[in-house]
Amino acid sequence: MKNLSIACLLFVVWLGQPVAASAAKPNLLFIFLDDFGWRDAGFMGTDFYETPHLDALAAAGMIFTDAYACAANCAPARAGLLSGQYSPRHQIYNVGVGARGDARFRQLKHTPGVDTLDPQLRTWAHQLQQAGYRTATLGKWHLSKDPLPYGFDVNIGGTHSGSPPRGYYPPHGKTPGLEQAPADEYLTDRLSEEAIAFIRSCGDRPWALYLTHFAVHTPLDAKRELLEKYQAKPSGKLHQHVKMATMIQAVDDGVGRIQAVLDELHLTDNTIVVFSSDNGGYGPATDMAPLRGYKGTYYEGGIRVPLFVKWPGVVQPGTTCKEPVIGADLYPTFCAMTGAPLPDDQPLDGVSLVPLLRGEKSPAEGRPLYWHFPAYLQSYSVTNEQRDPLFRARPCSVVRQGDWKLIQYFEDGDLELFNLREDLGESTSLAKTEPEQTQRMLQQLQQWQQALHAPIPDERNPDYDPAAEAKAIARARKK
Template sequence: MYNLKLINYCFIILSVLACQNKEKKQIEKAKPNILFILVDDLGYHDLGVTGSTFYQTPNVDKLANQAMMFTQGYAASRVCSPSRASIMTGKFTARHGITDWIGAKTGKAWRTRNRHDKLLPADYIHTLPNEEVTIAEAFKTNGYKTFFAGKWHLGGKGSYPEDHGFDINIAGIDAGSPRGGFFSPWNNPKLENKKKGENLTMRLAQETADFIKQNKDSTFFAFLSFYAVHAPIQTTEAKWAKYRNKADRIGIAESGYKMERVLPIRQVQDNPIYGGLVETMDDAVGVVLKALKDNGIAENTIVVFTSDNGGVASGDHYATSNLPLRGGKGYQWEGGIREPYFIKVPWLKHAGSKTEFPVINTDFYPTLLDLANVPLNPEQHKDGISLKPLLEGENLKINRPLFWHYPHYGNQGGEPASIIQKDGWKLIHYWEDNHEELFKLPSTENDDLNLISKHTKLAKNLSNQLRSWLKEVGAKYPIKDPQFNSVKANERYLNTVNKKWPSLEKQRLEELSKDFKPNATWWGSKVILD
């Protein structure tokens, strides 16, 4: 009798424990997965859903229409490494110290570029500091499996993704562009060559899809960081032909460029090579989103889609146009920092909604923690706010300034400048001569929209706030180059106008010609048997 009671008692205890374990697993499973998709150098108007009539992006368009679209969504920098560091840390660039792309020359070394600029760029931190608690570390500490695939560019060995909270790192190294191009064989110690001619963008998507399948019963934070659509601009012959023929049907403009302040800048979206590169990125997004659906976890996965800076309209490959936004990657205007910025939370009723509330990529850190019910860490993500109220349909009554600090020259023609944006106004301070520009937002930031002469008191107030904040965070500044030679600077400018500009116009028409052929293998996409 006693043994029977003991057996029954043990059975009850085991049943209770089993129920508790089941409930615990259900609670754990209820925690949302996170899929963060970051595209390199994608411009605000490079998607159909944001206004492009040339590039075709059905998968991203569909995602955007299931998400909340932030029409004033910004990157924290006009170039890659600083912007990526801000996503990882939740801090503005002047605060975390990575203010230029890692590898850019500074100080006297800048003279070796033979640009003959007025200033010597400020120094910057060259690796993501170990003391920063990254967004990946925050999720990992709270039980998430963490995964990274693609471009890192936040330091070399000792500062790879696996050193900053990611359990798995596929292809993330110090490089800022795909070594070896977009078709295998590539030169990446973190990515095995499997099939000659394989596309890098699709491979990264498949690696991410495989991770999703393998971890569908756990909770994960997956960060897919495409090398696309960064230069080198490459695509297949079939995709080039598709966009070349489309440009022909639309009508090929005689001229594709105009002069910006120091470099030509693209005025039309008609680059068939870039069109193919963008579409491949979209194909890859489709692969990953399908993996969520096929594995039955799409309804429990938050998806973020954004870019790290504006589209490349000058420098690099002069690939796209960001019009009506002025500038592009490397520039201080809207075209350099305004980005596609979408957040999909499947259980919230915000599909297809839009907001003009100004947001920036430092906001992703606290927003995603908040949505996942993970404790916030305000001492870390100091320059981000949770956007959860907006996503839930509420008003966000926060009046905060946004800051940008780029004490460098962009490879694409941008100038050393700092920016404050507040209360629907944006002030840009130029470090070459300390002049300023003032714009009312939302704005394309054309020359005729500079309103500083009409609002001098407002401009002075914003300027004082900007300088105060830069001082507070210990920002570094460029200095005057005592060897600056205005004659050589003018010679360089004239050479750009008289030689570089015509050369770009010629190259554009060559890439649109029916007999265009970059090489025998189309950048390695065609495998030629020996």
């Protein structure tokens, strides 16, 4: 396996040069899962879930070991992905704009932000449309009522909802393209078949397919035909969840059917396949160990995600990249891959990954990655692996650069510093023992906040009750 490193200066976005146009523009299949954890695929080390088709694609391309979502939960992560921007620019900070969790336990007033991606922003889908691509989004959208104005020619399943329409089995109500779904048809299967139909419909025209499965988001609704198989399978030490296993296999089986159609249509050698997830895995059902945390936390288990890119003729099969990358990087990457133009007047915070994919040096080496969450996200019933048992995330900002990661908390001004090379599980903060490194990274984070006009919550919540909070924390820790 080949390990690669890259470089970039702070606040300078190196977008890379478009790949030279070939006789046939490459197609793009972007498979994007929901709440799929860093270790939930075979190529990332699961010992219970089965993903042979994804594993084969990953082996034929490059796996990114240190890939990150733009946020620790759905909507802000997707906004960063589609816009190529960090959250202070698009201002989607959470799922919804209301305060989350018990008001008595929130020291600060949260920053609501917005819940709809600005329709004036140009997404990477807009840019690919401009380059002559037929575009489709199939599955979860979550950024507005209708994805079509955001650069897509086709929408099936996409609404403002972040959850499957009414579970994974019909009826799906008035969800676009799913109104007449057969009564026993599993939603993941339907989206895979719609992907196949879209590919077949494009003929000789280049296409870009955003296959954004609802799986494996709650409700944990098993594919019925697979239950008996996983009920009989011995549990793994890392993973054991039977319903989750059926949901993951349904995705992977669909990937296998799509790949078979690409082979049939002789499109495999001219189709780029990208696979990733919107945030960390769902804590009550999966495990990202040795990472700490899960969906909603800003520890590694909440923001680190699987990512691979298969690009025939460009990416050397069987390669691995350990350089930290983030979801916002995919916007300039997709443009460079397809020859699509970059927007003229819209700042992008991501960098093109094409040099990495080619095995070349890149100006992204040593660049910092950032997250900003000026809101609250209440706890699961699972309370370990987070900073306190009441919230998965309280208002905070995060920077990672090289091996170092700093988390700044706005309620109490606390800082956590971790060396991820030596302490991947973020078990011991070095903020007090490495004061110079802590201050360097804090200054860097604050400069970024100022440059992007990131809102810093500082207004006290009048409903906050420290005594009630202390009792609730003590009670939760006794469980």
